[in-house]
Amino acid sequence: MDVGERLQSIRKLKGLSQRELAKRAGVTNSTISMIEKNSVSPSISSLRKVLSGIPMSMVEFFSEEILQENPTQIVYKANELIDISDGAVTMKLVGKAHPSRAIAFLNEIYPPGADTGDEMLTHEGEETGILVEGRLELIVGLETFVLEAGDSYYFESSKPHRFRNPFDVAARLISAATPANF
Amino acid sequence: MDVGERLQSIRKLKGLSQRELAKRAGVTNSTISMIEKNSVSPSISSLRKVLSGIPMSMVEFFSEEILQENPTQIVYKANELIDISDGAVTMKLVGKAHPSRAIAFLNEIYPPGADTGDEMLTHEGEETGILVEGRLELIVGLETFVLEAGDSYYFESSKPHRFRNPFDVAARLISAATPANF
DNA sequence: TCGAAGTGTTGTAAATACTGAACGCTATCG
């Protein structure tokens, strides 16, 4: 996320000049200028001061909710999904026209032997999914599960996890994760 | 909000030492120490680096939600989903044991004639889904779409929307919405 | 009991962010 760009768009949306905002925030106009141009990375304390002049919380600032454009495309035919496959696993993403999506919604195919890799995955957020066809092994932390068609899961992505298909039929998984990293 | 205290409690909850976090984050341990003692106000870029070693987003950091690390149920068999059906439409929710889920992940069955109602739905957030079986009609705003198996959608829930099955076979939809209202 | 490896803290020097005072520009008004 581009801090400078974000600040500038918020400031303009509020109809404030750099000097006006600076005055309200108790910093100098040059500070605002340099932050917006990304020629500095402001300290937490000064960004707080700047936001207090709007006013806006840090959470609001970093959650890019306001100021989102409207995507045009709503429905995606089966062949219009973006292919973000990684290795043996086929992953297709719904919502390619959506600029800043909140959900990564995927249609995944794990052929026999497919695996997300030896290294366990760890990232922020939450993920969930349901197995539509076949069988699939899910490892979360120290636990190993075998999913059958119709089974589902939900866990925090910060737990180390891994998907594998050690069986002899392809598995089709439909999953959702937030925040969307794609 | 006390940045140092917040960082320290998060770090300890994750079982990381200052040095270990510093290594993952690509900063020095003294940086972590001084941030935690509030003897400096870190720059956005360095706080980002630090959080990436956890990993955690800025939004999560500044939203003062309590960190709950409680291991809950991860896998749900097909018959363990919560039934939140509404009228003719069968809706089953994944992740019933999850305390405060971010995603509402549903397995929905629309029998022939099923409908979300005459009144268009409008609420906060975003929603997405993929049709697994059958055919389904989706109305968003002034547009009407017919989904076939394999087709998907993604739109902002603030647009008025409605799902209908005017066909003679049942439709199976797997959907995700955020924030989760169930 | 000693050494090795771990913890968090701290001093100094280098890197970076911030202030204050310019600058060039545009628009408005007499």
Added chain:
DNA sequence: CGATAGCGTTCAGTATTTACAACACTTCGA
């Protein structure tokens, strides 16, 4: 036209933050 007030940018100097290297302390095992 000239004055004035607004805008965002830039530069030199100052203030703050960061890296590096040490420090004191604790834990663990030989």
